[in-house]
Amino acid sequence: MKSGHESETTRVQLALLLTESGKADEAAKLLAPLANGSDPEALNAYGIALADLGRVDEATQQFQKVLRADPNNAPALQNLGIVALRRDDVPNAMSFLTRALELNPKLPLALNTLGVVYARQGDFAHAVDAWNRAVAVDPRQYDALFNVGLVEGRAGHVAEARAALSRFVGTAPPERYASDIATAKRALASLQ
Secondary structure, eight states: OTTSOOOHHHHHHHHHHHHHTTOHHHHHHHHGGGTTSOOHHHHHHHHHHHHHTTOHHHHHHHHHHHHHHOTTOHHHHHHHHHHHHHTTOHHHHHHHHHHHHHHOTTOHHHHHHHHHHHHHTTOHHHHHHHHHHHHHHOTTOHHHHHHHHHHHHHTTOHHHHHHHHHHHHHHSOHHHHHHHHHHHHHHHHHOO
8 A cells, every 4th residue: 555556446445344353544634535435345345444444424324325326236225224223223124134134135234233133132043043143144153143142041952052151152363252251161161
């Protein structure tokens, strides 16, 4: 990038990695010059960074800009669902996530977030199903795997809880999930 030869795709990928590693401010700065463009991946990535910075209204504007150009952009719908859930707008979260998954049933973040929506509604069977589907699509959906383990444990499904929690402890990156790994280890120890 310092040489000035980076592509827009490289810039977007770097920004997504920065956001995922907790550096959404750097990601937003990197993507701000692309905010007035029309590339859906750049606009979605910029919106994700903005949302992680708590700038939810601006993030929503980025996702809606994508949808104006492409009403069937499943990642933008997914991102609107995530933002709606952050606002505790469960009905809109459900609507956006369902629409995104109708367009692309293999969006692991949409599946994971849908699981959270179901859990907030007290529908833990559907929550576990959504989380398991998220992990099946992308085994790196550590939050979903952790949630499966805890919810299955509370439901008394010991084998399912033990399998999910053991897998979480064995695969989740400790630098990002240290606290959850400790919780999972305690939960595993308490399973009878």
